Amino acid sequence: MKFGVLGTGMVGKTLADKLISLGHEVAMGSRSAANPAAMQWAAHAGARAHAGTFADAARFGEILINATAGEASLTALQAAGADNLDGKILIDVANPIDIAAGIPPIRLSVCNTDSLAEQVQRAFPHARVVKTLNTMNCRIMVEPSLVEGHHTVFVSGNDNQAKAAVAGLLRSFGWPPEDVMDLGGLESARGTEMFLVLWSYLWGAIGNKPFNILVVTN
């Protein structure tokens, strides 16, 4: 399948590498067609890896992934172009971290009464936005077995078919179906984005060992 990955940071590259390893074709998009990180990634990731602008990547992908910094996501998606998003699944893994506030502690640029995922969906009503994977380090996103035993990945979105397709993609990443938890509509992304603050304190307490949370019920 053809994927467009928006963002050239660690999260974007990790997801793009995983998609390539699964046999997909990936265009990594950034603000400029000559982005060094994207060009270097494409040069090393093989014939199915491409680099271009946000618009190039969005046009190329049948499924799109927003892996830009949360505060830059809306601008990046505007650059990608609404026409290139229409009708497509847009997997939003970004978190709205207020970078200017510095960390720690993490401060969010939107929360409580709204979420980045909802902002994206409102700005691009014909995209099929699914929020997922934003509650963990990117290495775990694509290799859940880094954390021993069961642990949970959340999925939020208003389009059930899109969520089912994303759940299938997560399974191909190694997530057992029983660890993929549907939280309901996209509004529930408020929960997973706000979890990032707790995540930051877990990170502080645990350090650099892989970790995640498991929802435990009987």
Added chain:
Amino acid sequence: MKFGVLGTGMVGKTLADKLISLGHEVAMGSRSAANPAAMQWAAHAGARAHAGTFADAARFGEILINATAGEASLTALQAAGADNLDGKILIDVANPIDIAAGIPPIRLSVCNTDSLAEQVQRAFPHARVVKTLNTMNCRIMVEPSLVEGHHTVFVSGNDNQAKAAVAGLLRSFGWPPEDVMDLGGLESARGTEMFLVLWSYLWGAIGNKPFNILVVTN
């Protein structure tokens, strides 16, 4: 030991009952000395159970528990009186839910750049505030075995001795030491209070079965 429990709702009563069952003496405090819920509780909970005003309960307790509604907590603690809090461990289990906003979704009255726990600590600098137990249904607070297997309770606070004492109390409630996670200073209560929004969507997805989260690491 003597406990003062501020708040006569389900959380306060559940905690007070547990403390009585463990052999402690408990004064339940409310706005009025003639609060029917508190008087009824004291009448049925045995000779070690007492009811009174917030100030009565705070004066009585060697350890205090804030189980009031989050938006009413500062007012309740003012009524309890700073002198009655000074030097005492104040276990804050309240969540700053914006009731006027209605639920669902849960909306917090403070988050992101501050927390209820920090507000309480700033208002009462000589109280030894420990935030804990606010990430789960109150039945699970006092009977963690309701959720099968391991799951996590968080502890935040600036006073390590107070946190150690609270961890001991949690053990007496049935929490295995390995499931009690110290998140660091009281600022980390921002994480557990903001988790409430994710909790509300978990509740929506799971329903009324007991549930909690487990932090999983290798």
